[in-house]
Amino acid sequence: MHFTFMTEFCTASLPAQAVRIFAGIFNEPDQPLFNVVPLYDWQASSLNILKEVRRGKLDGTAILVHHCQYAPTDGGEAASRYASNMGRSASHAVARDSLVLLAAAPAPAGGLWTKRAITSVGDLKGVRVCVFDFESGVLLRQLGAEPVTADWCRARESIVAKEMDAVLCSGDEATSLSLSQHFRYFSAVRYPRSACALLISARTFRRLSVTQQDAIRQAGRSVEYQLAAVAPYQEQIIFENLHNLGVHVDSRPAAELSAAFAGSPLVVA
Structure with missing residues (x-):
């Protein structure tokens, strides 16, 4: 199964790091559960990317959002709790269950x-x-x-x-x-600071088995942990x-x- 995760930011940015870590978790040579294709530096706005993800034309994205206070994510099971922190376009999509929040991490000061x-x-x-x-x-x-x-x-x-x-x-x-x-x-x-949010299309997420959904949630938690580990530096x-x-x-x-x-x-x- 192939997923496409796209971000408008360049490869050195925090959103690109989130996508790269997420892709690396699954893109192992020994029978990977998923194959995640990361695409960076897409010349379009985050809003347009979100539209494509909401519609299921893209599987996921990482964006920068407008507020810095996030509770630890639970991998999407209660993502609507974080909707007020994500900026209007993203928060409405999460509240309507068209996006699932996998990870959130503070951006550099x-x-x-x-x-x-x-x-x-x-x-x-x-x-x-x-x-x-x-x-x-x-x-x-x-x-x-x-x-x-x-x-x-x-x-x-x-x-x-x-x-x-x-x-x-x-x-x-x-x-x-x-x-x-x-x-x-x-x-x-x-x-x-603003925050980086790693999001997956709810349409993509719902097509997965329970085991696959659990793997996606766990990968999101791993992304959040790894980004948090380097934040102090x-x-x-x-x-x-x-x-x-x-x-x-x-x-x-x-x-x-x-x-x-x-x-x-x-x-x-």
């Missing part, structure tokens, strides 16, 4: 990518900051910045055109290679990677600046 050092809230005044959701824009406007909300494709075009002074997003490898070419400073303000890995790219990292920004970003759930790109 984010920060401010800038062209000059930002050491205080006052330094944000008038700065054009690219953000990826409404709440982030509200927060930045309160801090005196000029937020510009955009999706990642439009953001990249604006960055290349030098229409942005800063970007609020993660420093993981998926974004650092691109942003380090334009922004030489990264302030680790550590705003609340993610920040240090990110900082080292940024340093190697020539980015000046402020790993301990001023308390005033960190506190300004601490209370709002922002989206990681």
Whole structure:
């Protein structure tokens, strides 16, 4: 039996890691229970991928969702309990039982990518900051910045055109290679993180035997465990990677600046 799990993110991203771990559990040479085909860097939005998964045209996906608080997953048996944490499109699908949540893991903490050092809230005044959701824009406007909300494709075009002074997003490898070419400073303000969700189509899941469903649930728990095991080291890995790219990292920004970003759930790109 073949499954196709697709994510829009590149191979270095957390969603791609989740798909890769899940596929690796089953793609063993000795009579695998399933064959999972992982596909990365699909040039479409998460919403379109979710539509394909809900319809059963794709078997599963891994996406980044809008809030960071997840209870430990039970492999889909009560996935609707987590629906409020998944963003509108995904949560509605889980609540309607068209998606099954297999695993959830926090994404890397984010920060401010800038062209000059930002050491205080006052330094944000008038700065054009690219953000990826409404709440982030509200927060930045309160801090005196000029937020510009955009999706990642439009953001990249604006960055290349030098229409942005800063970007609020993660420093993981998926974004650092691109942003380090334009922004030489990264302030680790550590705003609340989004989460990565590994999802399977309920249509696909219901076609499986009880034994196969149990294997899928167990694989989801294994993905969650493995991602949680490396989470404490993610920040240090990110900082080292940024340093190697020539980015000046402020790993301990001023308390005033960190506190300004601490209370709002922002989206990681």
